[in-house]
Structure formats: C-alpha cells, structure tokens
Amino acid sequence: AQAILAQVLSDGLPFCGRRLCITVAREAPDETAAMCNGTPKIAVEKRGSSAALMAAAMEAGLASEAAPPKPEVSQSQALRLVLGHALCASCLLVINKWALKEFPFVWTLTTLQFLFAAVVTYLAGRLGFIEVDALDMSKLIKFFPAAGMFFITITAGNAVVSSSNVDTFIVMRSVVPIPCALLEAVILNEPYPAVRSWAG
Numbered sequence: 001a002q003a004i005l006a007q008v009l010s011d012g013l014p015f016c017g018r019r020l021c022i023t024v025a026r027e028a029p030d031e032t033a034a035m036c037n038g039t040p041k042i043a044v045e046k047r048g049s050s051a052a053l054m055a056a057a058m059e060a061g062l063a064s065e066a067a068p069p070k071p072e073v074s075q076s077q078a079l080r081l082v083l084g085h086a087l088c089a090s091c092l093l094v095i096n097k098w099a100l101k102e103f104p105f106v107w108t109l110t111t112l113q114f115l116f117a118a119v120v121t122y123l124a125g126r127l128g129f130i131e132v133d134a135l136d137m138s139k140l141i142k143f144f145p146a147a148g149m150f151f152i153t154i155t156a157g158n159a160v161v162s163s164s165n166v167d168t169f170i171v172m173r174s175v176v177p178i179p180c181a182l183l184e185a186v187i188l189n190e191p192y193p194a195v196r197s198w199a200g
Contacts, residue, residue: 093166100162110155 073081096109103109125132133139161169184190 093161093169096158097161097166100158104162106155106159106162110151110158113154114151 099109100106121130121132124130157169157173160172181193185192
C-alpha cells in the first residue's frame with residue numbers, strides 16, 4: 001500500500017483497484033471518474049502527510065487490495081495431488097484389508113489409526129513443519145458431530161472391507177455420490193448435477 005501511494009504522489013497516475021481508486025486531487029474529475037468506473041476514490045494532495053494517506057487508504061480497503069494474490073494451483077500440481085490421493089487411498093484400502101485379517105477389531109483399528117494421525121500432526125506442529133491450531137474446547141464441541149460422523153463412516157468402511165472383497169467396496173464407494181447429490185438437492189436446495197456429470 002505504501003508503494004502504491006508513493007507512485008501515485010510521484011507520477012500523478014491514478015491507482016484503480018477493485019475497492020479503491022487513488023488519484024491526485026488536481027486531476028480532471030471527468031478523467032478520474034472514467035478511469036475509476038464507479039469505484040470509491042480518494043483524492044490526495046502531493047503535500048499531504050504520508051501517515052494520513054496511509055490511514056485513509058487502510059480505511060478504504062487498500063491494504064487488502066494491495067495484498068499479494070494467492071498462488072493458483074497449476075494443472076500439473078492438481079494432477080500430482082489427485083494421483084497422490086488416489087495412491088494413498090488405494091494403498092490404505094489394501095493395508096486395511098490385510099490388517100483386519102490379522103487384527104479383526106474394526107473399532108479398535110480405526111481408533112488406533114485416528115490416534116496415530118493426531119500424534120503425527122501434533123509432533124509436526126511442534127517441530128514447525130506445519131501450522132497447527134491450538135486445542136479449543138468450543139471448537140472441539142462444534143466440530144464433534146462432523147468428526148464423529150467421519151469416524152463412523154471410516155469405521156463402517158473398514159467393516160465392509162473386512163467382510164467383503166476390495167472390488168465390492170470400491171464399487172460401493174463410487175456409488176455414494178449419487179444419493180448424496182440427490183439429498184443435497186432435496187434437503188439443501190442445491191442444484192441437481194448436470195447431465196454431463198451423470199453421464200460421467
């Protein structure tokens with residue numbers, strides 16, 4: 001924001017963004033109005049205080065406008081993420097099938113897996129590899145229903161794997177989005193999937 005203000009004051013060129021248009025006060029109003037295109041604008045004087053200009057710009061939202069945009073994920077990165085997720089999911093399915101043959105306690109196995117994930121996440125946060133939010137009881141209470149349903153879903157999947165083959169489980173899991181889409185459309189008033197999605 002400070003660099004933008006300095007450029008406006010030195011060159012006299014307006015800065016037009018999504019939330020704000022900064023111009024020099026002596027410029028023609030018709031030209032600045034055309035360039036700003038309806039965006040709220042601040043006319044600054046070259047002799048104005050830089051602190052005052054910064055305060056005015058911050059109030060108008062220039063700070064968020066001048067913030068660097070978030071990097072977009074390229075197609076190659078998205079493809080690597082999808083392939084990595086598919087590889088991890090397939091390996092986990094096969095490992096769970098083997099583990100349930102040797103240790104046929106579905107609830108205990110799922111609990112141990114969740115506990116291991118929680119410990120690894122905690123240690124990674126303590127070592128500074130990732131950013132981990134501190135435990136907050138209010139957040140725990142709010143997220144408990146969603147986390148509980150997720151735990152039950154994973155446990156049910158492991159139970160299906162223990163009593164059937166992997167192919168059956170893959171087909172069953174692939175069909176799950178169909179009733180989910182219908183329930184979202186009926187209960188949450190979400191739009192129905194496009195015909196192209198049903199064909200896929």
